[in-house]
Amino acid sequence: DTGVSQNPRHKITKRGQNVTFRCDPISEHNRLYWYRQTLGQGPEFLTYFQNEAQLEKSRLLSDRFSAERPKGSFSTLEIQRTEQGDSAMYLCASSLRAGNHEQYFGPGTRLTVT
């Protein structure tokens, strides 16, 4: 068990560019979550998957954001036409089963939009 991994760990991009982040959950975890954390705030929920199905999306997830989990294993989060307000830490978490809120977090991807 290697824990939740995220790549890249850091990303600097220019405003207007597209970026994609990857999350590899703990194997056998069927739930995967994305959160966003800005400076001085706690993580805020963005979206989650059960297997390959995206079951819930936060209102924070604008049309420029899209997440996928094509085979129920790793997930990608894409941000199109990045804005400076997208600068944040993007955290991925996974959990084993429904009803168990014990989520295990990855180290995060820090995005800086210049």
Place this chain on the structure above:
Amino acid sequence: AQSVTQPDIHITVSEGASLELRCNYSYGATPYLFWYVQSPGQGLQLLLKYFSGDTLVQGIKGFEAEFKRSQSSFNLRKPSVHWSDAAEYFCAVGEGYSTLTFGKGTMLLVSP
């Protein structure tokens, strides 16, 4: 909608002294409650959780927390703080089968 309040943004504690971090929540049903710790450059690590049963829960690294329904609180405690405990601590409440709602965090500073 549920919410979590951590009233203290920063707390400084002397090494060896006791610690209590406050957390108040707003949630209609019986909550699932958590404390996570985040060190610089690290992800969130789960310290302890409350689902049901005994209201005093033990966690890792010598931490414990007490659920008090009448006060809507879930305060984190440690009898003797070590310098390695310096980090940011987040309280969270679980809703339904999916999301966690986090507080804004309390930064713990440990003085020698």
